[in-house]
Amino acid sequence: MDQQDSNPLLESPLIPSSEKDLGRGEKLSKNWCDIPETFAELRKQLKLAGPLMVVSFLQYSFQMISVMFVGHLGELSLSSASMATSFAGVTGFSFMQLGMGSALETLCGQAYGAKQYHLLGIHMQRAMFVLMLMGIPISFLWASTGYIFSMCGQNKGISMQAGVYACWLIPSIFPYGILQCQLRFLQTQNNVKPLMISTGITSLIHVVVCWTLVFRVGFGNKGAALSNAISYGINVLILAIYIKFSSACRRTWTGFSKEGMKNLVSFLSLAIPSALMVCLEFWLYEFLVLMSGLLxxxxxxxxxxxxxxxxxxxxxxxxxxxxxxxxxxxxxxxxxxxxxxxxxxxxxxxxxxxxxxxxxxxxxxxxxxxxxxxxxxxxxxxxxxxxxxxxxxxxxxxxxxxxxxxxxxxxxxxxxxxxxxxxxxxxxxxxxxxxxxxxxxxxxxxxxxxxxxxxxxxxxxxxxxxxxxxDWEHQAKKARDRVYASIRTTVLTWITVLVLLAFVGKRRRVLVTEGRKITTDVAMYLVKVLLKERSLLAVAGATIVSLMAMAFA
Structure with a gap:
């Protein structure tokens, strides 16, 4: 990590602003007095929102295109595919897109604004790992779609066909989860053109893949469902190549790291509420559909x-x-x-x-x-x-x-x-x-x-x-605290390493090479190790580790 990234003093914003921006205690209404700043902000948001609208619509069209192809197979196939797609959207796709993946908008966006660029890649890896795990229970739920529909009193034939369609949708949930992480990773860097281009290319490929599997190969509605997994996988591959080799991601993607498998609780503390926000709204719409059938x-x-x-x-x-x-x-x-x-x-x-x-x-x-x-x-x-x-x-x-x-x-x-x-x-x-x-x-x-x-x-x-x-001043402070909380563990690690090298010697360097995560518990263990040396310097080292553990834990 270079010196700029580790500097906690945020000397300049992501987007340069005028000297008037220093007056943070002013009321909201005064912001409108500066017409150039207002129009500049308007341009920035439109520049971001336009491509994101296109990406969102094209991703939504993937599943609709599959249903349209299935519609040519008969009324039963169309009804079952529509029901399965609706069920999968509420229980899986929307859960990941608008729910779990949205936590990255907070974490990656604030890290990028704080110029802690390396954290974006770590946050994305952590989100990918969590979403892959979440895909497992979703897969079991989708595998039970036919049984669930039958228990709700739906037509047996439609329920069975919907269950088959949902089962063949299961492979798509995993690349879809990765895709949402890649999307937020680039979006929070204000880098949205690659998203629009890659999604546009993939949507055209999806039409060909879906037609081939449904009619050419003869997979029918199974092929239409499976085409989603193939298309999402292609989209993931395109973006992975871009992220790996593009100079625009040189500072934000530094390769896979073990840190991505740690601090999962911090991600889940935002991801689970994000998912609940979405699910509470989508479940209401499903209730209304059920109530419409009672009229x-x-x-x-x-x-x-x-x-x-x-x-x-x-x-x-x-x-x-x-x-x-x-x-x-x-x-x-x-x-x-x-x-x-x-x-x-x-x-x-x-x-x-x-x-x-x-x-x-x-x-x-x-x-x-x-x-x-x-x-x-x-x-x-x-x-x-x-x-x-x-x-x-x-x-x-x-x-x-x-x-x-x-x-x-x-x-x-x-x-x-x-x-x-x-x-x-x-x-x-x-x-x-x-x-x-x-x-x-x-x-x-x-x-x-x-x-x-x-x-x-x-x-x-x-x-x-x-x-x-x-209180926007307080929110800015909380954002900085959230970003630099990820760095505290690294600071404590280096301090403990220096103490070990100075006071313990080569016999204890194996603790450093094992790459242990330095938490309060591990720090307490190191204190015990140092005290066993029975020297004044070791006692001093133990005291330093204890104080730093309390400061950074």
Whole structure:
């Protein structure tokens, strides 16, 4: 580690700013007075968000392309593949993409802002290891998909076919997890063009691979599921080659290290709340799909929910891109010790979310009469969708605002707070509201979406209140503490090594060569070793080790 990387004094931010940025105690509103800084921040976020939107949409299209090919095999194959894809998305893909992988936005982003570049590679290795382990229980869950659907009362034929499709999706969960780590690794370095290019190339390859396996080789729906694993694997390989040989990653990727297998708890402390934030929201949508089947006209209501959720998933890619961009900007600036720049990033992304959300909502309302024809020719469904679209547009608008505010939460490391916010907003307000409006006031499908609006609205208000009342100086300090906590172990290691070499001699150097992790417990062991030397110098060495253990533990 060079001298610049080990220097705890953050002399300059990642993005140079004016001298006015030194006034960190000023109010939020004063940031808008500097028009050039505001437009500069706007350009940075758009430059990040645009490619991230494309990457998110293309990754989402992989599974949709597979389902489209399966649709040509028959109605049973299409229904089973759609159900299996939805189940896999909630229990696995979204869990890794928006959940576990999002912890890297905090860790890598703040490390990059603090110029501790070598930590990015270590964090990525640690995340890969954890996500590979998480893939094992997910695999067992997917292998039981058919049984789970049967227990829920689904058609036996559809359940069996969905179980087969989900089983052949299992190989895709492992390259997908690695891919999400690579994506965050590059994203937090503001290096998003390789992501867009590699995903674009892979999406074209995916069409060829899927067609070959489904029709040419004759694997049918099994081939469509397996094509996801092949395509994700190709994407991982392309990015691995880029990370290995690109000069842009020379400082952030220094090769595999044993440090990547350590301090897993620090990663899980962010990853698990991140995953819960996502799962709490996605599980609510699944509850609503199940409730739509309990309405008087279940065929019409479930068709409406299917089209509405598909529309929302596509629209969500826009605020998701903004949320990922602001998460990167937040974590970079807080890690660099620039709280005022983080404040400005928050204001700019809220402006983008509101303007973008209004534009998309107006378009949704304008095309409400013809939107249903993209999915079906049934006039009843098309007319019903036309009446639902204004409510859906409102839901998408509010959901977009909470998405970017969730991005600020990830950038600050507020995942634990986000869990309680989502739990209260969705399950104490959103779900009960949906049940009451749908079944007691007889709003039908509109009641389900109005319940989502109430939950998302409360979530957005709570996150906005937390963001506006945040002590940014304190958040910048916490970000620096999080980054340099990873260095404390290294400092203690070198101090102990010097003590061993000075006071113990060659007989104890084997302890150093074994590369033991120097924790408080190991330091206590070394104290015992030193005291056995029964010399004044050894006692002095034991005292130094004890003091440093207390200081850095």
């Amino acid at each position: 008087p006209n279940p065929k019409l209501e479930t068709s409406m929910m299917s089209i509405s959720l598909s529309t929302s998933c596509v629209v969500f890619r826009i605020p998701f891109g903004f949320g990922s961009a602001v998460s990167t900007r937040f974590s970079n600036e807080l890690g660099a010790g620039q709280p005022r720049a983080a404040q400005l990033a928050a204001q700019v992304v809220i402006f983008l979310a509101v303007t973008g959300g209004l534009l998309v909502s107006l378009i949704s309302v304008a095309v409400r009469g013809i939107w249903g024809y993209l999915y079906t020719n049934e006039e009843e469904v098309v007319k019903y969708m036309a009446s639902i679209m204004p409510v859906l547009a409102t839901s998408n608008f509010i959901d977009g605002i909470q998405a970017v505010l969730s991005g600020t939460a990830r950038g600050c490391g507020w995942q634990k707070i986000g869990v309680f916010v989502n739990l209260g907003a969705y399950y104490l307000v959103g779900l009960p509201s949906a049940i009451i409006l749908t079944f007691f006031f007889h709003f039908g499908g509109k009641g389900l979406w109005m319940g989502i609006i109430s939950g998302s609205g409360l979530q957005a208000l709570l996150l906005l209140a937390i963001t506006m009342r945040t």
